[in-house]
Amino acid sequence: MPFEIKTGRTVGGMEHRAQTMLYTLLIAERYGVQTPTGILYYTQKDEIIQVHPARNELRGLMIGRNELAASIMYHREPKSSEPSEPHTPETPSEMPPTQPPTQLEFNSFNDDGFLPPPIDENYQCSKCYVKDACVLYRAAVEKMPPSPISQLSDKAAHLTPSQKEFFAHWETLIALEEQDMVRFRKELWTMGAEEREKHGRCFAHMMPGPKIKKDGKFIYEFTRAPKPEATPETVLDLTMSPSTPKKKSGSPPVLDLTSSPAPHYQMGDRFEYSFGSADSLLNGHIIKGDAVTISIDPSLLAFARGFVLDITTKSITVAFDQELPLEGVAIRRHSKSKTVLDFRIDKDDYSGGMAKLRSNLAALFYQSGDERRLRLVVDLMKPRFFAPGEDEKLPETRANVLNPNQRAAIELVLRAQDYALVLGMPGTGKTTMVVELIKELVRRGKSVLLTSYTHSAVDTILLKLLEVEFDVLRLGNVDKVHMEARKFALGAKETPETLEALERQLLRPLVVATTCLSIDHPLFARRTFDYCIVDEASQITLPSCLGPLRFAEKFVLVGDHFQLPPLVKSKYARQGGMDVSLFRRLSDAHPEAVVDLALQYRMNAEIMTLSNKLIYSDRLQCGNEQVANQALRIPLPSAGLNWHNSCGDGPNNLCWLNSLIDPSCKVRFVDTDGLPARNTVVGSLVQNEIEAQLVLQTIEALSRSGIEPTQIGVISPYRQQIKLLAHMLQERPEIEILTADRSQGRDKDCIIISMVRSNEDGNIGDLLKDWRRLNVSFTRARSKLIGDLLKDWRRLNVSFTRARSKLVIFGSRGTLKCDALLEQFFDLIDEKGWYMCLPKDAHLMHDFSKVHGKRMALESLGDSQPAGDTPFKRARVSSGVLKGRPLLQDIIVIDDD
Incomplete structure (x- = not known):
């Protein structure tokens, strides 16, 4: 039953009754229960009124609701005949191409009327609390004749034609942005979970693990519910309580939400998904940090909102501000003691800030607004x-x-x-x-x-x-x-x-x-x-x-x-x-x-040169000689060289990895055309598995040479490549893997950039055209830079400037040079001698798996031992003892303290 508190003096007004009736309808829809009564409480008079909705009153409310919804959706529908995919700053070029709007479509966006017709009634308009906005939209957006009411028409008299045009233009831009943001939110109500998952914006048939409370958040790990045809080896074992009934063959899992205490899930054998599997949770648009909604199919939609903490091929971990009311929801919606719950997780495209943007814009143009600020911003005084x-x-x-x-x-x-x-x-x-x-x-x-x-x-x-x-x-x-x-x-x-x-x-x-x-x-x-x-x-x-x-x-x-x-x-x-x-x-x-x-005071002179020549017209300067000359110091250079010998890969001077990690190598573009390393497409998402292997091998070589994981950062413009790299680097969680957009504000001694795009068509995608983002990536590195370049020079600028000492860029020169802007980059790379061409099958020259497996086994043995065994001591030796013993360097703990 809704309980509405009112602080005003008016008691029992029609709008108050209507509001309470709408609450009864919302409760009925959400929880599947009839709510015949609502309560209004007026604090000033300490009076309570019961509201009993009548059929004709509810009918009138529903008609008004439908008319409003129809008007809103009409103005939110894209004018283009072809629907477009969602754009994010990380993935614009991963989406199918769309037809741009014609100039006529852009200019006539509001020609059919943005708001309902004005009533122009003196008393009602004088009491209206939005009359300033009404007059502004009437004059600037809808270009209607002034109101016959003088006190209203004067409110827009101070605006010049150019100021009205500025407001109308930005109102149109806000409306276009709002269209794009709300278009995909409605899919939650209009599209089934399995169908939406095909578009990458949903995970269907999920089930939650046990609740974990940490730092004031409630954290749940969701995994796939077992498929009916699943074999015993791939069934997710949920042991909840001794009384849990056996699951019938071919039926969905039964979650007992009425047991006390709350059910506890023990994870048994999990599903085995390869990264490329259609069931992998990494093959979609949802990534770490995204806002998501939780629903129970088919009818309890978006009952909770949270943020993704982690995502793997098999599970997604979501944090909520409040505990999920699973038991309460089940009791309210069903009278059965056992409830089958089919969870879905949807990407949440929040659009609540549009009203604030409109308010900020309109406030500048009101008669009571800041005229000086208006002239500074709009007229460019x-x-x-x-x-x-x-x-x-x-x-x-x-x-x-x-x-x-x-x-x-x-x-x-x-x-x-x-x-x-x-x-x-x-x-x-x-x-x-x-x-x-x-x-x-x-x-x-x-x-x-x-x-x-x-x-x-x-x-x-x-x-x-x-x-x-x-x-x-x-x-x-x-x-x-x-x-x-x-x-x-x-x-x-x-x-x-x-x-x-x-x-x-x-x-x-x-x-x-x-x-x-x-x-x-x-x-x-x-x-x-x-x-x-x-x-x-x-x-x-x-x-x-x-x-x-x-x-x-x-x-x-x-x-x-x-x-x-x-x-x-x-x-x-x-x-x-x-x-x-x-x-x-x-x-x-x-x-x-x-x-x-x-x-x-971040980048050495070589890394700075990239952004300086391509973007800043030589305005950037190193703050001092120490910054200009800094290089990535390798604590154990012999370890990297000896490790290479142990792999049986040939002479050290022929190894591309040894050349790459050398401190004198501060900037390198590593051309993958000789392998080759072609990009692949997962749905509409672009990734490059071979390039990811090269990034992984470079990180491994740096790590074995004594570089700390926190000194290394990996950047790629593509979200799918980020997910692939994160999956491959699960055992090195300290290494940050970021898109160019999310790398701003983070700088590392060594930045490795994966450009991803490599194809025979020379298609580099819109993402690589923005030079600003690449500049951010470049300037994140202090000493070494490794990465790919895309059409978005702003993204390249972002990527370049993350590096302090080393910048490494993996990419296909044959693909990237097809863009005129990137030709300038390659001209500079050639001029400075910062180019490296990999030989055929270079990604197969180094096999880390054997020595890595030995190390992991020893670490596991050292951290735990069977009960009752005699404790043993782990030997710790200095690096000097290990010189000339490459195999020992891979398995012995070095202590140089």
Whole structure:
């Protein structure tokens, strides 16, 4: 029975009764029980009203509901005749091609009317709480004549034609993005689990394991329910309780949800799936970190939402904020004591942020909005700066911890009257600059709103403010805040006993930090700030970025539009320009408002050269000679060489692996055409098994030479290749395997990039065209870089710049050179001598399996022994004793402490 609490004065209004009736219908649909009554409770008058839905009232509600749903779905249906597959930043080129929208389709997206016709009734319109938005959409989007009501028509009179056109354009882009996001959510209700699994967006016929509670989360491992035709060797044994009835042959598993205590599953023999099997859980679009919904087929849909912690060929582990109510759901839906539950797991394409984007955009155009901000953002009015003077000079104690670029950035911000833009190139100390800027603004008595799109970006800055003496307030869900940064969260502070104490906690701190999507906190109805600092602004869509800006007098955007662009799923919206951030829009219009951070302290000179020549026009510089000359130090070089001899692979000087791991080899493109190593397709997903083997062998050689797993990172633009590599590297969980998008913010001594694409057609896919993402990958490595290049130069830029000392890139030159942009890359590779061509069957030259098996057996023996056996001591020797004994080096524990 629904129990609705109302705090207003009106009692028993029609809209309150209708709301309660809808709740009764929702309960009936969700739990399969009739709910004849609902309760309304009015707190101000302490009055309770029972609501008994009548048939004619429910009929009217259903008619209204159907009319609304039909209108919404009409506007959400794609205009193109061909449906498109979902786009993610990691997989656009893994999807089937779609027809782009024609210019007529794009321009006429709202020609048929975006909203219902206006009523233009003086009394009702004057009391309407959305009249500002109504007038704006009427004037800018639907281009209707002004309202005959003067007080309404005046609300849009201040807008120029170009401003109306700007709003209409961005409203269309938001609608296109919303289309793409909701198109696949409806499949949960309209498509069976098995059919949706064929499209890679669902796992059908799953069953949960025992519950594990960890760090406040409830974790369940789901595995496949056994198939009716399964043999005894492949049946998943679920031992739940002595009273569990025997499963009849050919029937689904019976889960006893009424036993007490709760059932406990003991895993017996599991299914054996090869990675290429159609039943493998790795052959779909769901990956680690994705949001998913849990349903019970056929009718209890999306009753829980969680996030994927891990996924293998056989199982998927999901974390939830709350315990799954399996027993309660079964009792409510069925009267039987034994219930057959068929679980499905669906990828959740959340679209709840679209309303916030519309609100952010519209607020800029309202009559009561910020006219100066409107002219700066829409009309691109030139920003103003004070003339340089002594007031902007930093104290000597602050200036000494900053390089000249960082000092210039802070001084430009202090001179700004409207806004300043900071272009933070890879490894240039952007976070340090932001931290020192906040300290300097607070020293001058200024209030600061710090924001970014992600929680991790906000907390990265806060972690460098842990020891400051001024107050910092962190808003947002505390579960998503970094553990060390929770000291700033409201929940971590002393519980206020009075309203005045609460206001002090909210209004006194000079620094408030939150994400762009958390600006609906009640705090912002009471506070404005002197400055708003937006970190990673080049990755945030324009409407998202506008939200926090309206709460500050001046703003500072920090980013790099040569790396990752904003995440936009809709191909049509990207073609319309939705992936152009506010940072890029303003920096292109007013380069005088941009200050570069160009002294980098991450990459050696060779790795830096890639991004410098291809992207930054030689603006990047190494911060010092130590950074410029750094190389990947190999602790046990003889171990790698002797290991090679033990494999019987020929002379050391002919081994491609020995050449690759040499410290003097700092950047290499490894051409796989000689093997060859062709990519394969799993459904619509692209992977390259041979290339993955080469990556694995390189990691093994580096590890045997003494390189720690945490020093190595692997990047690929394709999610399917990421899953394949993760499966092959299960025994080395410390090695991070990331897409280019998720690698930003992570840098390693050695980065290995797998480009995947290798085919006779020269098809490299859209993913490799974005140079910004490749730049991020390149600059993640400090000393060595290994990887493939794709058409997306932004992704290449991301990938390149992850490496500190070594960068290795595996790919097919014959395939990749078909793109004109990548020709520039290969010209540079040839010029610098950074090219390596693998011989035929190079992936078969090294066999790690035998010595690896010996090592695993010894490790297992050393960690545990049968009860009653005499304990033995494990010998530990120094590396000097092992010189010239390659077989011993593979099995003896080295102790050089």
